[in-house]
Amino acid sequence: MDALCISGSPQSLVSNLEVTPGSEDFISCLRWHSDNFTSISQLIFTSTNSSFLPVWQAGVNNARFNQPDTPKPSVIVTPVNESQVRNALLCTKKHGYEIRIRSGADVPFVMIDFINMRSIDVDVVNSTVWVQAGAALGEVYYTISQKTDTLYFPAGLCPTVGIGGYLGGGGYGNLLRKYGLGADNVVDVRFMDVNGDILDRSSMGEELFWAIRGGGASSFGIVLAWKLRLVPVPELVTVFVVNKTLEEGATEIFHKFQTVMPNIDRNLHIRIQWFGENVGNTTKKTIKMAFEGIYQGTSDTLIPLLEENFPELNVTQEICEEVKMMVNFGDQPSYTTPTSLARRDWLQRFEAFLEPYVSSNPREAYFNYIDLDLGVGSDNYEEASVWGERYWKSDNFKKLIRIKARVDPDNFFRHPQSIPIFSTSLSDM
Incomplete structure (x- = not known):
């Protein structure tokens, strides 16, 4: 959960907060529980405050969720410590608001924004790192790289993704084949439950610890910080990109990829990106596949490995580059451009086309790519x-x-x- 949004502000604080009418109860409660409300009032942004939209938009990296009709909180609270998170949680419960992530709500809702809780404490000796929930993956990678070139956290490629939600949904990345999901490398947690109590792995028990690492942590409480296992990596790794169009045999290479990769050396990871492009200077369209590889070793061992197992990819010394273990950072394209809308329409049709050839009974999806089109009942x-x-x-x-x-x-x-609650037990259904 990246943010806590609430409605509220008492009239006595008009000088500090521009008030949203009807929510004074929450702010009054927060003031009552705070040692220094003048300080925390500077961490609250109401919907009528000039800073409200910039603060809200700073946390929305996908423009699809920043549309005029996107429900927004009445107030954003940006705590700096766990005590302020607890106070906000308890006041939200007391006055009947909801804590929500950045998604729709038909009632006044509260969102905690952890932008001020993003510390990263690397322990090279024990190969671990404590990361507060507000940190983004890019910050985690950079901080680790300032301490060591031979340890890494096996997570994803997008630098702006928040660590809290990423691990709550499992989290895959380019070391998946060797070290598993990001959630597989979580060794402990600081977690606030619905009562405002702070739990760790030992006090919450293994069942809840399992659930918050892939089952969507925001269904169960608030992750304050994760303790992560760092994995060994060589000082230099080898990366390469091979582009193939349909006319260049991309379909056949993709088919071979699916048979080779389950059994090849786990130091090698290859992901595939698909692009539409014109054939030469014509208006005819084709599909280009980009085979993007990363190998935990040098090109001197990578190339013989691929020549033996995957010669169709034709990886040569010329296209290999040996680099430190870091990730390429990209920007989220706008959701509202005609090109983006056309791309989404094409992807939906392409998904329907692929349906007979992929997982079924039921068709599967990845929770970190949450899709409300699947249903919300x-x-x-x-x-x-x-x-x-x-x-x-x-x-x-x-x-x-x-x-x-x-x-x-x-x-x-x-x-x-979120994980639902039913009035009857599953055994009675």
Whole structure:
């Protein structure tokens, strides 16, 4: 959860906060629980404040979720410590607001923005790092690189992704084949439950620790910080990109890729990006596949490996580059341009075209690519299973529901695709 948004501000604080009418109760509660409300009032942004939209937009990297009709919080709170998070949580509960992530809400809702809680403490000796929830992946990588060239956290490529949500959904990256998901490399956590108590791995138990690392942590409480295992990497790794169009045999190479990669050396990871482009100087369209590889070793060992197992890719010394283990950073394109809208339409049609050839019973999806088009119904298991089983499959989804019922029985932490609560137990359904 990246932010806590609330409605509110008492009339006595008009000089500090531009008030949103009707929500004075929350701010009054926050003032009552704060040792220094003058200080915390500087961390609150109401919807009528000139800083409100810039603060809100700074946390929205996908323009799809920054449209005029996107529901926005009445107030944004940006705590600097765990005590302020707890006060905001308890006041939200007391006065009937909801804590929500950056998604729709039909009632006044509260969002905690962890922009001021992003410390990163690297322990090279023990190969671990404590990371507060507000830190982005790019910040984590950079901080680690300032301490060591031979340790790394195996996470994703997008630098602006927040560590809290990334690990809550599992988190894959370019060391997936060797070290698993990012969540597989979480060794401890500081986690605030619905009562405002702070738990670690030992005090929460292994079931909840399992659930918050892939089941969507925001369904169960608030992650304050993760303790992560750092993995060994060589001082230099080898990267390469091979571009192939359909006319150059991309389809056949892609087919070979699917048979080779499950069994090849786990030091090698290749991801594929697809692009549409014109054929030469004509108006005819084709598809280009970019095979982007990273190998935990030098090109002297990579090239013989590929020549033996994947010669069709034709990786040569000339296209290989040996670099330090860092990631390439890219920007999120605008969602509203005609090109972006056409791309989304094409992707939806392409997904339907591929459906007969991919996972089924049910068709599967990745929770960190949350898709409300899959459905949001949660009145009963039959409704919720339409989307829930696609993210987690049947047994895991049911296990998450049982854990949710134990740790958040009143369903305080909820959003359109959060783990649901039912009035009857699963065994009675």
